[in-house]
Amino acid sequence: MTLRSKLLTLALAMANNGASLIPVGIDKKPIDGLKWKKFQETPASPEQLSHWAENPRTTGFAIVTGRVSQGAEGLDIDQPGFLEALMAAEPKLVAKLAHQRTGGGGDHLLYRREIPAGNLKLAWAPDPTHEEGRAIAIETRGEGGYLVIAHSLHSSGRHYELLTGSWTDLPLLSDDEVKRLHQAARRLCLAPLTRNQVQRFNQTKARRQGDDASVIDAYLERTPLKAALEAAGYMPTSYGRYTRPGGASGSVVLLDGPDGRELSFHHSSNDPLADGRPHDAFDVFATYSHGGDVRAAVRAAAAQLGLTEPSVEGPASSAQEHGHIPQVYAKLDGYYIDRPRRERGQVVGHTPERVTNFIWEPQQWLVRSDGTRDERGTLTVDGSGKHTVQISSQVWSNRKDLMLAIGGYQALCFTTNNTDLARIAQANLVKYHDLPTARGVRSYGLHQEGDEWLELYENGAVSRHDPARLFYSGTPVDPGSRSFRAPEAGTPDQVSQARQAIKQLLHLVTPATALALLGYGVAAAFAPRITPHLGHRLPFVFLAGERESGKTSAAQIVLELVNGNSTRITKATGMSLYQYDVAHSGANNLLTILDEYRPGEIDDGQLRRHHDLGVKWRGSGVASKDHAYELNAPTIIAGEGFTDDAATKSRGVLYFTRKDDRGSLDTYAEVSRLPLWAYAHHLHTLARTTGEEEHLARLESATRLTQAATRTVANPRLQYALTFLAYGLLVLQQxxxxxxxSHDQITQCLREGASNMLAGGTEGVTNLEQFLEQLAFALSRVNDRQMYVVPAMTPEHLILRPRPCLDLVQQQFRERAAIANVALLRQYAERAPFFEAGDTHRQVGGLKNVRGYRLVLGAIPERCEADLLREFDAQLRHTYTP
Incomplete structure (x- = not known):
C-alpha cells in the first residue's frame, strides 16, 4: 500500500470516528486557498475526502481540532529538549497520550477533552535569530486550529509518523489532567519575555544614584545570579531552571540581560519576586536578606564587599589571620561550620551555622565497570528520618549537582557556596578513607561476584558478605514494587506446605501445561546461570486456551511460588509499546506474566526484542550479554490466541489449556491458602547456593532430555527453550x-511443547506453511484469482505466480506477512516436499506454460489449513474446462 493510500485510509477511518479533516499541501496550508472555517462546524464527507485525495496538490490531511472532532486537542512541540523535559515533569500523564513525530522533526502529543480551549502558547525558547529573541517551543492546537496527521508529506521530504497511540482512539483527559499538562508545559518556558521587554525593564529599573549605584554595580560584578538565588534558598533543577523556596517545580527561568549579566524571571505567584519583571542578583539579595529595603541592602553589600572599610578582607583571609580555619563538623541534626563574627570589620568571634539539615554516613563506595563511582550509605534528615540511599561521589564537586541528587530525598542543603560543599566532601573522604570498593550493577536478581552467586534487591543484598560487595546502581523501572524486594523467608513447615501446593497444581490445569509453567518459573530463578550456556537467549512460554480454562490462575500460582508475590502480572490488552517496555524491562530474574494477550495488539517484534539475546543483538555476543541483564525478564504470555509471527513462535514453546482439565474452585481455594510465598525464598537460595558442578550436571541432563524429546529437530531456539524448561523441572524432581x-513426565511435557509449534519449530517450513494459509485467506477476498494461481496439468497441482502472490499477501497482512520477498519464497519452495522442482509449468488443458512454483495440494501437512486452496483449484479447473 502506497503512502498516499495509507493517508486516505487513515483519513477515512478518522472521519468515520467523528473527526473533521481538511486537505493540506506541502506548506501545511489548506490546498487551493480552501476556506476551511465551515469544517470547524461540520466535517467533510468521505466522498469529499476521496475527491481531495485525488488532487495532486494534496500532500496530506489535517484534523480540525476542537469540538467538531470529538474534542481533539494537541500539544505542538517544535524545540529540541522540551518533549523530554515534559515527559520528565509528567511521565505518567504524557505516557497516556498519542505521540506523533512531525516531518520537521518536532512532536505532537494528542488527546481529547470535553470542552477544548483555543490555541494557546505555553512555552518559548531563546532564539537570538528571531526578531523577538525567542521562538515558540510548546503551543496547543484546539478550537480554531488544526494538526497535520500521519503519512502526510513535509517540505523536508519526510513524512509525519505516529509513534504511539491511535488517531482513531485518542485518550480522553479530564480538565484536571489537561490543567496539569498545560502547567507543566508553562513551567518549561525558557524565554517568558521578548528581547524588547527585557531591555525596557532593565532600563527602567529603580536604581539609586551616587554611591548606591556604585555599590550595586560592585555587588553585581562580584556576585553571580545563581549564587544569589542559591543563597536565598532557590534550588537548581534540570534544564537550567530554579525552584523557589518551598516550591516543587522549576518556576524560575534565567534570561540573558542586555549588559551580559543573567536575569531571573519568576513565574510562581507565591514567589516574592514574581512581579512580571526580570531581576538581578542584587534584587534577590535585597528582597530575601533585607525585606525589600534597598538602602539597607546597599549598606550590607558595602560592608560585605569592604567598600566602607577598605582594610577588611574576605572571610577566609580574616579567619586565617586570627589562626582559625573553618572546619565542617557534624551534629545530630546536620553539618555545621563556624562563621566569623565581625565588629567594625574585625573578627571578634565565631558563630556555629548549620549548613545542611542532613548527615550523610557513607558505608560503601561503588565502583562500576565504566569507572564511575557512587557512595551508598544512610542519610539522616533533621536528626530523625533515616534513608539508605546512593549518591554519586561526583556530585559533591558543586552545589547544583548535590542539590539535584539529595533533593529527591527531601534533604535540603543550606550552604551558600561551593567551598562549603567541598569541605563536606573532604570531611567524608578523610573520615572514611578505608572504605571498601564495591562493583555496581544495573538490575535486580542473581549476579556473580567472583566465585560466588549473590542476589540483589531493592531492600538489600543476599550474600555471604555483610555487607555485600555488590550494589544496584540504577533507578528501577517500577520503584516500590514488591517484585524488586527480597522474598520473605518461611519456616521449614511453610516450605513443606508450599511443596504440597506445587504437586497439587498438576491437578488444577492441563498436566503438560502445569509442568511447563512450573519448570519455566523455577528456571527463571536460575536464569543468569542458565542462559550463558544457551547463547544468552532467554526463551518464553506461550500459554493459550479457552476462557476460564485456568491458564492465568495457574500462572499466578507459579508466579507467587517463584517471586513470593503476584505483582508482576501485566494485562496486555490495549498496551502501547511504551507500556510494554516499561512493564518488561529492568526486571532480570523476576518472572513476569503478560496476560490477556491478543496476537497483533502488541507488535510481536517486541517479544523478539526482549528475548532474542543471541549474537544478532548489535552484532556481538558481548553486547547481547550486557543487555540481557537490563532488558529481559522470563515471561509467560497467556491468552486465548496465538501469535501469527513465525519468528516469534521459534523463540518460545506453546502449551494449551483445556477447560475440562480445570480443577474445582474449592481445590484452587485450598491451594491458594497454602503459604506459596515461602517457596520463593527457598528457591532463590537454591539458585544462589547450588554448586557449579551440580549446576552443570543438571544442565547436561536437561540437554539430553530435550534431545530425546525433539529427536531430529535442529532448531537451536527450540532446543534452548526446552532445555531451560527441563532444567527447572529437574530442580523440582530433586x-x-x-x-x-519423573524423566518420562518431563520428556512428555517437552514433546508436547515442541509438537504444538508448527513443524516442531523448523522456521523455513513454518514460514512457508504460514504463507500458504495467508495466501488462501487473501485469495478468498479477490475475484480474479487466476491472476495469482493457475491449475496445473495434473489434478491437485496448483501453480503459484510468485510476485503477484507475494504482493497480495503483503497488501493484506503487511508486516505480519510470513514471507517478505521472492528470494525467500524460492528458497523455501525448493526445500519443501510439497513443491515440485522447476519454475515453469504447463497449465490445465496444456494451453500454455506459466512461470511459477507448482504446489502439490495433497502433500501439504494436515497442520496447514489448505482446504481453501483445494476449493480454488476445483473452481478454477471448472473455469478452464472446455
Missing part, C-alpha cells in the same frame, strides 16, 4: 518429588 517430576 527438591519436591522424584515421582511427580
Amino acid at each position: 527438591d519436591v518429588s522424584p515421582d511427580a517430576f
Whole structure:
C-alpha cells in the first residue's frame, strides 16, 4: 500500500470516528486557498475526502481540532529538549497520550477533552535569530486550529509518523489532567519575555544614584545570579531552571540581560519576586536578606564587599589571620561550620551555622565497570528520618549537582557556596578513607561476584558478605514494587506446605501445561546461570486456551511460588509499546506474566526484542550479554490466541489449556491458602547456593532430555527453550518429588511443547506453511484469482505466480506477512516436499506454460489449513474446462 493510500485510509477511518479533516499541501496550508472555517462546524464527507485525495496538490490531511472532532486537542512541540523535559515533569500523564513525530522533526502529543480551549502558547525558547529573541517551543492546537496527521508529506521530504497511540482512539483527559499538562508545559518556558521587554525593564529599573549605584554595580560584578538565588534558598533543577523556596517545580527561568549579566524571571505567584519583571542578583539579595529595603541592602553589600572599610578582607583571609580555619563538623541534626563574627570589620568571634539539615554516613563506595563511582550509605534528615540511599561521589564537586541528587530525598542543603560543599566532601573522604570498593550493577536478581552467586534487591543484598560487595546502581523501572524486594523467608513447615501446593497444581490445569509453567518459573530463578550456556537467549512460554480454562490462575500460582508475590502480572490488552517496555524491562530474574494477550495488539517484534539475546543483538555476543541483564525478564504470555509471527513462535514453546482439565474452585481455594510465598525464598537460595558442578550436571541432563524429546529437530531456539524448561523441572524432581517430576513426565511435557509449534519449530517450513494459509485467506477476498494461481496439468497441482502472490499477501497482512520477498519464497519452495522442482509449468488443458512454483495440494501437512486452496483449484479447473 502506497503512502498516499495509507493517508486516505487513515483519513477515512478518522472521519468515520467523528473527526473533521481538511486537505493540506506541502506548506501545511489548506490546498487551493480552501476556506476551511465551515469544517470547524461540520466535517467533510468521505466522498469529499476521496475527491481531495485525488488532487495532486494534496500532500496530506489535517484534523480540525476542537469540538467538531470529538474534542481533539494537541500539544505542538517544535524545540529540541522540551518533549523530554515534559515527559520528565509528567511521565505518567504524557505516557497516556498519542505521540506523533512531525516531518520537521518536532512532536505532537494528542488527546481529547470535553470542552477544548483555543490555541494557546505555553512555552518559548531563546532564539537570538528571531526578531523577538525567542521562538515558540510548546503551543496547543484546539478550537480554531488544526494538526497535520500521519503519512502526510513535509517540505523536508519526510513524512509525519505516529509513534504511539491511535488517531482513531485518542485518550480522553479530564480538565484536571489537561490543567496539569498545560502547567507543566508553562513551567518549561525558557524565554517568558521578548528581547524588547527585557531591555525596557532593565532600563527602567529603580536604581539609586551616587554611591548606591556604585555599590550595586560592585555587588553585581562580584556576585553571580545563581549564587544569589542559591543563597536565598532557590534550588537548581534540570534544564537550567530554579525552584523557589518551598516550591516543587522549576518556576524560575534565567534570561540573558542586555549588559551580559543573567536575569531571573519568576513565574510562581507565591514567589516574592514574581512581579512580571526580570531581576538581578542584587534584587534577590535585597528582597530575601533585607525585606525589600534597598538602602539597607546597599549598606550590607558595602560592608560585605569592604567598600566602607577598605582594610577588611574576605572571610577566609580574616579567619586565617586570627589562626582559625573553618572546619565542617557534624551534629545530630546536620553539618555545621563556624562563621566569623565581625565588629567594625574585625573578627571578634565565631558563630556555629548549620549548613545542611542532613548527615550523610557513607558505608560503601561503588565502583562500576565504566569507572564511575557512587557512595551508598544512610542519610539522616533533621536528626530523625533515616534513608539508605546512593549518591554519586561526583556530585559533591558543586552545589547544583548535590542539590539535584539529595533533593529527591527531601534533604535540603543550606550552604551558600561551593567551598562549603567541598569541605563536606573532604570531611567524608578523610573520615572514611578505608572504605571498601564495591562493583555496581544495573538490575535486580542473581549476579556473580567472583566465585560466588549473590542476589540483589531493592531492600538489600543476599550474600555471604555483610555487607555485600555488590550494589544496584540504577533507578528501577517500577520503584516500590514488591517484585524488586527480597522474598520473605518461611519456616521449614511453610516450605513443606508450599511443596504440597506445587504437586497439587498438576491437578488444577492441563498436566503438560502445569509442568511447563512450573519448570519455566523455577528456571527463571536460575536464569543468569542458565542462559550463558544457551547463547544468552532467554526463551518464553506461550500459554493459550479457552476462557476460564485456568491458564492465568495457574500462572499466578507459579508466579507467587517463584517471586513470593503476584505483582508482576501485566494485562496486555490495549498496551502501547511504551507500556510494554516499561512493564518488561529492568526486571532480570523476576518472572513476569503478560496476560490477556491478543496476537497483533502488541507488535510481536517486541517479544523478539526482549528475548532474542543471541549474537544478532548489535552484532556481538558481548553486547547481547550486557543487555540481557537490563532488558529481559522470563515471561509467560497467556491468552486465548496465538501469535501469527513465525519468528516469534521459534523463540518460545506453546502449551494449551483445556477447560475440562480445570480443577474445582474449592481445590484452587485450598491451594491458594497454602503459604506459596515461602517457596520463593527457598528457591532463590537454591539458585544462589547450588554448586557449579551440580549446576552443570543438571544442565547436561536437561540437554539430553530435550534431545530425546525433539529427536531430529535442529532448531537451536527450540532446543534452548526446552532445555531451560527441563532444567527447572529437574530442580523440582530433586527438591519436591522424584515421582511427580519423573524423566518420562518431563520428556512428555517437552514433546508436547515442541509438537504444538508448527513443524516442531523448523522456521523455513513454518514460514512457508504460514504463507500458504495467508495466501488462501487473501485469495478468498479477490475475484480474479487466476491472476495469482493457475491449475496445473495434473489434478491437485496448483501453480503459484510468485510476485503477484507475494504482493497480495503483503497488501493484506503487511508486516505480519510470513514471507517478505521472492528470494525467500524460492528458497523455501525448493526445500519443501510439497513443491515440485522447476519454475515453469504447463497449465490445465496444456494451453500454455506459466512461470511459477507448482504446489502439490495433497502433500501439504494436515497442520496447514489448505482446504481453501483445494476449493480454488476445483473452481478454477471448472473455469478452464472446455
